[in-house]
Amino acid sequence: AxxxxxxxxxxxxxxxxxxxxxxxxxxxxxxxxxxxxxxxxxxxxxxxxxxxxxxxxxxxxxxxxxxxxxxxxxxxxxxxxxxxxxDTSSAVYKQYRLQKVTEKYPELQNLPQELFAVDPSAITQGLKDGVLYKCRKCRRSLFRSSSILDHNEGSGPIAFAHKRMTPSLMLTTGSQAQCTSYFIEPVQWMESTLLGVMDGQLLCPKCNAKLGSFNWYGEQCSCGRWITPAFQIHKNRVDEMKMLPVWGSQTRKI
Ligand SMILES: [Zn+2]
Ligand SMILES: [Zn+2]
Missing domain, CATH: 3.90.190.10 (Protein tyrosine phosphatase superfamily)
Structure with missing residues (x-):
């Protein structure tokens, strides 16, 4: 108290x-x-x-x-x-809370519901702004931009010592360009896949297209950074949709 x-x-x-x-x-x-x-x-x-x-x-x-x-x-x-x-909605807090899951729930069962972001396909209201990510194949809504857990880009040449980078390649590699995946918090539609399972694939809940993978012990991003735990969605499997505020469309009609 x-x-x-x-x-x-x-x-x-x-x-x-x-x-x-x-x-x-x-x-x-x-x-x-x-x-x-x-x-x-x-x-x-x-x-x-x-x-x-x-x-x-x-x-x-x-x-x-x-x-x-x-x-x-x-x-x-x-x-x-x-x-x-x-800030309990910040990426650093969410990532920390997720890291604690494997300690607190080694069986990965009965995970608290607040660990899972609300399934955007279940929301009909309140999605008026921000960015929504949809399955490229079937258009099902998968997650919102607020679920992305950003990380600082790893130093590629150090992280992948075996992979030599030429100076010209380093010049053309802009910020975040090296990350080929989004690392996100778990979303409700993943729950049955994640429970009791340490690692595996993430498939679209509607069309079963392969979207990415997860591992409670972590995975390495293409930029070299380790993310623990990791729920990664390949950027080329989803489309970004900007959600316009309702007043915006009304303004355009006028
Ligand atoms: Zn799909
Ligand atoms: Zn990265």
Missing amino acids: EPDHLREAGITAVLTVDSEEPDFNTGAGVEGVSRSVAVMTAFMMKTDQLTFEKAYENLKTIKPEAKMNEGFEWQLKLYQAMGCEV
């Missing part, structure tokens, strides 16, 4: 992301102490604009017995990476 101002600061969200199933091996009491240390550290990071290391160090100066487990340290470094704000 943290005070409201902590909840507002987004600290509670980052610390509870994987706390539904506490690790009882370490003892609930120890876990509780570790958690309160983490909350206090997060609060100092937020209010005094300190780095994680500095805030934790300051706290240990005041309370030498203060100690938190590695899980909380990891979460606070993520909190720092997000600028001490937690």
Whole structure:
């Protein structure tokens, strides 16, 4: 039960992301102490604009017995990476939540529904803007642009040491041009394919065309970056559709 101002600061969200199933091996009491240390550290990071290391160090100066487990340290470094704000719709948060799935649900069964994006084909309203991606073969709506989990492009020549790149090729390779797939969050239509299965193909739910693949332990993007877990859709299997706001079409009629 943290005070409201902590909840507002987004600290509670980052610390509870994987706390539904506490690790009882370490003892609930120890876990509780570790958690309160983490909350206090997060609060100092937020209010005094300190780095994680500095805030934790300051706290240990005041309370030498203060100690938190590695899980909380990891979460606070993520909190720092997000600028001490937690945006649960951000790619970094979604990717983090997905990474926790294999730890929390090693059987990959009974996954929480919030891990799956709403199937865009099931939505008739509320899709008035943004970009929709459809199966190139049968036009079924597959996912929205908000489901894409962007990553920084890996350094191709380093990631693929065996594949030498000439300077001229590097010049023509623009930003994101190396990524031949979209890495997305799981969408509801994938659920039956993903449950209990570590890796496999992603097929169009309507026409069964091969769209891409998934692997809970991660896959490498064509740019060289490892994405864990990975749900990738090949860009050449889908079409991008811009959704126009309703008022836009009305304006054009006038
Ligand atoms: Zn299709
Ligand atoms: Zn990439």
